[in-house]
Amino acid sequence: MYKPKILVVEDDPAITNLIRTTLDTQEYQYHTAKNGAEALLDAVSYNPDVIILDLGLPDMDGVEIIHKVRGWNMVPIIVVSARSEDQDKVEALDAGADDYLTKPFSIDELLARLRVALRRSRAEEGAAQTQSSIYRNGGIVIDYAAGCVYMEGNEVHLTPIEYKLLCVLAKNTGKVLTHNYILKEVWGSVLASDTPSLRVFMATLRKKIEKNPSDPKYIQTHIGVGYRMIRQ
Template sequence: MKGRTVLVVDDDKDILDIIKIYLQNDRFEVITACDGGAAIEKLKEQDVDLIILDIMMPGLDGLHTCLEIRKEKKIPIIMLSAKDDPSSKILALDIGADDYVTKPFNPLELVARVRSQIRRYSEFNEERSQNRGKIVIDDLVIDTESHRVFVGENSVELTPIEFSILKVLAENRGRVLSTENIYENVWNEPFYNSKNTVAVHIRNIREKIEINPGKPKYIKVVWGVGYKIDR
């Protein structure tokens, strides 16, 4: 994607070089950092469209770096890790990552994920200037013009992925959407072994919009089928 800038953060120079080559071949501008502290300083100097962030780094690791970035920015973050256990992936998504890629990885697949995340985020920002009205479900208000969510008088801060999932469910309220339906609608790519990804994001949304996440008022689970918001 010509004109798009990606920040790649990893303490392994070989991995940095490989990712940089493949991204540049796809016409991305690439800047690099070798640790979390350097990445945060780079973000103060230059705007980027996406961050690829390794978890295991000396000094400020990827998880703490992600937390710091999320205090100021909502740009897409793809985490890299040698850990492929579900708990590590869930933790990364919980603290604000948009995607999680395990090492070793296929560089072409990583570039495809970068394109997908930037495309989704760009569409998210483009829609902010268009008046799509509001979706009102009891005291839950989804403002699709400003991409803000309110529960009663309280504003709720959702990440772009979380907002997109909530919006898809709200636009299809009364209909049960499978995990696959949700994933393909939000990520705009084929579903593959991504049940945990969707489940974690929905859990995060519930914690933000529900008074009692254990007894959800809005997003209901239909066991063995998927999720829905009642009419």
């Protein structure tokens, strides 16, 4: 049975040991790197299924590592950092990180985020989504070829903007998307004045696909950062 390979990039020995012990209990394979140079080399030679990355490394900033890795590889990257400001999260996610966990963190939450990243990675490897494919998540079905959306078997009538929003979220299921990323994908530009419009369209989209929009099941809000489609 294949055991996923995890690359842990962390310069704090105590945190490294904690993560290593955690991965041992789940029988994951792993390799550790204590600086950016080692991380970039291991990202090529070890070919990990997921990278767990600290941002505050001794030789380079973790965001720079994300940019470099994203130049040739779409391996899921989970940031685990002491930086807790929204701007730090947005910068890392905009650079291409898939998730962001703030220190101190719960081991159970780290494992949950890791499982989500692995599921998403396997799904993308199994079948790359194209415009002719069918997307299914819980009760949501998107027929990209027909441009139709169904909820629990019933067709949902969306505006063009709502449809674009849903498709962007669906094609990045499990990944936190920043406001700027969504604005660029849907509107083609990133203007601060467009953010309120994004919130309005997101609210109308939720009313059409969520049974209880005030307690959403599918589209999760990350306050000050963006949104995430949850895999059901």
